[in-house]
Amino acid sequence: MELLKENLKLLQAVSSILFVLIIYCSSKKKSNAPLVGVEPGILGYLKAPYRWKQDPMSLLKEGAEKYGKYGKAFRITTPSRDMIVFSNQEVLEELKTLPASVATFRPAGDTMIRSEYNFHEGIIQDAYHVDLMRKNMTEKLSSLLPDVVGEVTDAFEELTDVKNEWTNVNVLDTSVGVIARVTSRIFVGLPTCRNQEYLNHMIQFSLNVMKSATVIDVLPWFLRWIVASFFLKKKDSQDIIVKHVGGLFETRQKTEMPHTSSATTTSDAIQWILDAAPPGTPTLKLVQRLMVFNFASVHTSSITLAHALYDLAANPEFQDPLCIEIEEGLRTEGGWTKQALTKMKKLDSFLRESSRMNGVNIVTVVRKVITSHTFIDGTYAPKGVWVCAPAATLHLSSELYENPEIFDGFRFYRMRQLEGNAHNYQMASPSLGYLPFGIGKFACPGRFFATNELKIAVAYILCNYRLRLNGGVCGKKPPNLFSGIVCMPNPTVGIELKKREGREKSVLFPGHVTSYSL
Numbered sequence: 001m002e003l004l005k006e007n008l009k010l011l012q013a014v015s016s017i018l019f020v021l022i023i024y025c026s027s028k029k030k031s032n033a034p035l036v037g038v039e040p041g042i043l044g045y046l047k048a049p050y051r052w053k054q055d056p057m058s059l060l061k062e063g064a065e066k067y068g069k070y071g072k073a074f075r076i077t078t079p080s081r082d083m084i085v086f087s088n089q090e091v092l093e094e095l096k097t098l099p100a101s102v103a104t105f106r107p108a109g110d111t112m113i114r115s116e117y118n119f120h121e122g123i124i125q126d127a128y129h130v131d132l133m134r135k136n137m138t139e140k141l142s143s144l145l146p147d148v149v150g151e152v153t154d155a156f157e158e159l160t161d162v163k164n165e166w167t168n169v170n171v172l173d174t175s176v177g178v179i180a181r182v183t184s185r186i187f188v189g190l191p192t193c194r195n196q197e198y199l200n201h202m203i204q205f206s207l208n209v210m211k212s213a214t215v216i217d218v219l220p221w222f223l224r225w226i227v228a229s230f231f232l233k234k235k236d237s238q239d240i241i242v243k244h245v246g247g248l249f250e251t252r253q254k255t256e257m258p259h260t261s262s263a264t265t266t267s268d269a270i271q272w273i274l275d276a277a278p279p280g281t282p283t284l285k286l287v288q289r290l291m292v293f294n295f296a297s298v299h300t301s302s303i304t305l306a307h308a309l310y311d312l313a314a315n316p317e318f319q320d321p322l323c324i325e326i327e328e329g330l331r332t333e334g335g336w337t338k339q340a341l342t343k344m345k346k347l348d349s350f351l352r353e354s355s356r357m358n359g360v361n362i363v364t365v366v367r368k369v370i371t372s373h374t375f376i377d378g379t380y381a382p383k384g385v386w387v388c389a390p391a392a393t394l395h396l397s398s399e400l401y402e403n404p405e406i407f408d409g410f411r412f413y414r415m416r417q418l419e420g421n422a423h424n425y426q427m428a429s430p431s432l433g434y435l436p437f438g439i440g441k442f443a444c445p446g447r448f449f450a451t452n453e454l455k456i457a458v459a460y461i462l463c464n465y466r467l468r469l470n471g472g473v474c475g476k477k478p479p480n481l482f483s484g485i486v487c488m489p490n491p492t493v494g495i496e497l498k499k500r501e502g503r504e505k506s507v508l509f510p511g512h513v514t515s516y517s518l
């Protein structure tokens with residue numbers, strides 16, 4: 001009897017706490033943005049978050065159709081959290097300029113990669129490396145170009161074996177291989193950038209981070225560490241990466257004074273991180289910063305390259321005009337200079353159009369709300385909620401683009417010809433209607449480097465090879481695939497390459513360009 005009484009008391013106490021919790025949670029003010037993706041019935045409500053996992057693009061399209069195209073915000077619910085989606089250009093302008101005390105990218109970035117499990121807690125929030133990287137990569141773009149050119153050429157030739165007949169090339173794998181080499185050349189230099197073990201683990205580690213973050217995000221907290229440590233084997237790759245680059249940090253620390261002008265030191269990611277890191281930072285934490293750079297740059301750039309190659313294969317009419325422009329630029333500038341790249345406006349337009357139609361992330365400008373805020377359209381965003389822009393549907397909006405569903409490689413080139421537009425509509429210039437790199441204070445700091453790297457890679461491949469979709473089908477690029485918010489080319493239709501006629505040497509070597517005819 002006593003035991004029963006005790007248990008009853010315990011039950012009463014637990015139910016009172018639950019009652020208070022339920023009242024507290026339901027009394028918290030929720031967003032007034034309407035929810036999309038809920039089918040009728042209680043099951044429909046329960047299933048809604050999983051629609052985001054299965055078919056995120058259809059949810060965005062549904063929201064755009066019902067609300068976005070009328071300038072209204074909507075809400076999607078995912079297994080981990082709700083997100084408010086803004087398409088209205090005035091609200092996006094407000095979002096772009098909100099102070100970090102109201103809405104910010106970095107805490108959301110930490111959650112997206114689950115930094116506390118995959119790297120160390122708050123690695124993005126405490127992004128001391130980003131400003132230095134932004135400054136160095138942009139300032140030194142010209143001097144980095146010869147290395148980029150060299151690695152693109154060597155890596156592409158090593159990874160493929162294309163002769164005079166049409167040959168199948170796995171463009172996604174090849175793009176990852178080429179971009180990983182180029183990025184590593186800039187970040188860690190020779191010879192590590194060519195070490196296949198390092199490259200494989202660096203690529204694998206980034207994939208594991210994406211997978212583990214996706215799984216961890218939907219797990220209760222007490223299962224997270226188990227999944228992170230046992231199932232995802234992240235430590236194996238991390239150990240190998242530390243084996244290859246840990247020593248580079250330590251040697252540099254011993255031989256060069258940190259915080260000296262980079263004019264007297266090697267300018268690579270090792271140095272940028274060392275220059276910005278608080279004194280005494282352990283080697284593992286330094287290496288993890290480098291791994292975050294790799295994570296941010298390799299898969300984003302390689303998926304963008306693969307999409308561009310698919311677009312070239314599906315729209316072969318652009319191949320010769322682009323090649324003529326590239327060779328003209330090289331000839332007049334005497335080789336691969338920043339000026340030559342700037343002159344390649346058609347190529348820039350083609351890449352921007354490819355990113356418009358196939359941006360790597362279907363939502364960007366993801367921000368976590370730090371202080372509850374009511375946006376100018378009246379949408380209430382409570383503290384803690386995530387907000388974002390639906391890049392993929394905005395890029396296909398007929399309010400913003402003429403014939404948005406049609407791939408028009410020279411769309412932006414023509415727009416730049418209009419008076420006053422010469423410097424607008426470039427691949428690396430975000431606008432409220434073009435958001436592959438986000439926008440505002442947290443816009444991608446690697447976008448200028450990425451754009452030049454992509455231009456060089458596409459130019460090299462295009463001017464040395466012809467591309468077509470498998471079997472020579474034109475204009476039928478297979479529909480993209482979506483994994484979470486990532487938009488990938490669909491490999492069910494492959495790509496074939498064959499050498500361009502009359503080219504014995506790469507056009508990337510100055511001096512050879514004049515000997516080619518189309």
Ligand code: HEM
Pocket residue numbers: 105106109127130137293296297298300301304360361364365366435436437438439440441442443444445446447449450
């Ligand atoms: C085509 C390739 C790339 C795409 C599509 C891309 C896309 C993005 C996007 C959408 C964001 C978030 C911006 C926002 O929310 O406003 C971002 C941030 C970032 N990206 Fe990129 N990126 C690319 C290449 C690179 C490269 C090559 C690097 C490094 C060299 C890089 C480093 C970063 C970093 C460090 C951030 C976080 C910025 C911060 O915390 O302030 N990205 N990128």
